[in-house]
Amino acid sequence: MSLLMPDFGLLFWMLIAFGIVFFLLVKYGFPAITKSVEQRREFIDSSLKGAQRAEEKLANLEKESQVLIAEANKEQGRLLREAGAEREKIIAEAHNTAAQKAQQELDFARQQIQREKDEALLSVRREVAELSCNIAEKVLRDELSDKNRQMEMIEKMLNEVAKAQNSVN
C-alpha cells in the first residue's frame, strides 16, 4: 500500500522542481523553438511560392520568346520571298532593258549597215557607170573610126528610134 500513498514532502519538492522546469522551458525553451520553426516554414513556403512564380514567369518568357521567334521567322520568310520577287523583277527588268538596248543597237547597226551598203552600192554603181561610159567611149571611138561604120551606126540607131516610136504608138 505504501507504493500508492502520495507523499506530501515529495509533492512539495516536485512543485519546486517542476515549477522551475516549467518556468524556464515556457519562458526560454519551447516557444523559441516552435516559433523559429514556424518562421522557417513560412520562409520555405514563401521561397517555394517565389520559385514557382519565377518558374511561371520563365515559362511565360519562353512562350513569349517562342512567339517572337516564330514571328521573326515568318517575317524573315516574307522578307526573303519579297526580296526574291524583287530580285526576279529587277532581273526581268534588266533583261528587258538590255534586250531593248540590244535591239536598238542592233537596229541602229542594221540601219548603218544598210546605209553604208547603199552608199557602197551607189559608189559602185557610179564607178561602174563611169567605167562603162569610158569603155563605151573607147568602143565607140574604135567603131566610129571609118565612115561606113558611122553611117551604119546612124542607120541602125534611127531604126531603133523608129521602132521604139512604133512600139509606143
Place this chain on the structure above:
Amino acid sequence: MRIKGLSIVFLTLLMLCHTGLGNGYALSSASHNNTSGTSEEKGEINVQEIIFEHMLDSYEWHIAGDIVLHLPVILYSKTSGWHIFSSKRLHDNGGHYLNFYPAGIDSPRYGKLMEKMDDGSFVRPLDFSFTKMALALFINALVLLLIILPVARWYRKHKDGKEVPNKFASMIEAVVMYMEDTVIKPCIGKNYRKFSPYLLTIFFFILTCNLMSLIPFFPGGVGVTANMSITMFLAICTFIAINAFGKREYWKEILWPDVPTFLKAPFPMMQIIEFLGLFTKPIALMIRLFANMMGGHMAILVLTILIFIGFSVGNVLGGSMTFLSVAFNIFLNVLELLVAFIQAFVFTLLSAVFIGGAQVEHHK
C-alpha cells in the same frame, strides 16, 4: 552498424548493472534487516523488501555497494517543532534518531519516519525531507534543462529560420515539432499556442524521468514516474490546465448537458456524472503513468531477484536462472525504452485531448 554495436554494449552494461545493484542490495539487506526490524534469517531473500527498497522513496541514496549518499531529513512536528538533520544520523543510530522511528513494513507509510509520542503512540510529522526521489527529480530537471535550453538558445539566436540547426538541435526539433504537429495542434485546435509549451514540458519531463529511471546507476535508476506523488502532481497540473481555461461551452456541457430533461432535472443525474468525470480524467492519467512505469520496473526487479532466489536453492538452478533472467531482462529493458516514450506520449496526448475538449467553441 555503429549504432547497433553501441546498443548491444549499452544493453550488456544495463544488464550487468542491474544484476550488480541487485547483488549489492541482497548483500546489504542482511546488515539492514536488524535496523528495519523485519524478520529475516540466515541470508534468506526477502523479495518484498528488496522491491520496496527499490521502488519506494528513502532518506539516502545507495549508489553502489557501501557508497551511500546521505540526504537531509527535514521534519516538522507539531509538538517538537522543526528537525533538520542528515540521514547519516539515522544510519549511525541504527535507523532511528531522536524520537523518530521508521514505520514498519505493514504500515501504509513504510520506511517513513514517525514521531514517538510520550504515551508510546506514533504520530506522522510533516515530512519535507530532501529524499532520493526529490534529488532524482532535480537531477532529471537539470538534465532536461541542459538538453532543451541550449537548443532553444540556438533557435532564439537564429530567429528568422534561414539557417540549418546542428544535428542535436534538429533531433530535439524533430521531437518537439512531431508532438506539436501530430498531437497538440490537432487535439486542441486553434487555441493550441496557449497550451503547447505546457504540454511539451510535461512530455519532455515525463520522457526524461522515464529514460533516466532506466539507467541503472547513480544519476538515474530512480523511478520517479513510478511514484504516485509525482504522477499525481502532473495530473493536477493537467486538471488545472483543463478547467482553469475551460470555455463557456465546456461548462455548459457539465452543468446543463444536451440530454432529455428528465435526466438532468429535477434530480441532476447527468450533472453528477459529468462532475465525477472531471476527476476521473486526471485520476486515470495519474494511475496509468504510475502503474505502467511501476509495472515495468517491478518486472525487471523480479527477474533480477530470480537469480538470487535460484542461487539460494542451488548453483545449477542459479546458473540457469541467470541465463533466463538476463535474456528476459534484455527484452524487458528494450520494451521499457519503448514504454518510456509511449507513456510520456500517452500522458501528453490525453492531456491535449482533455484540454481540447474544454476548448470547444460550439457544439453541434
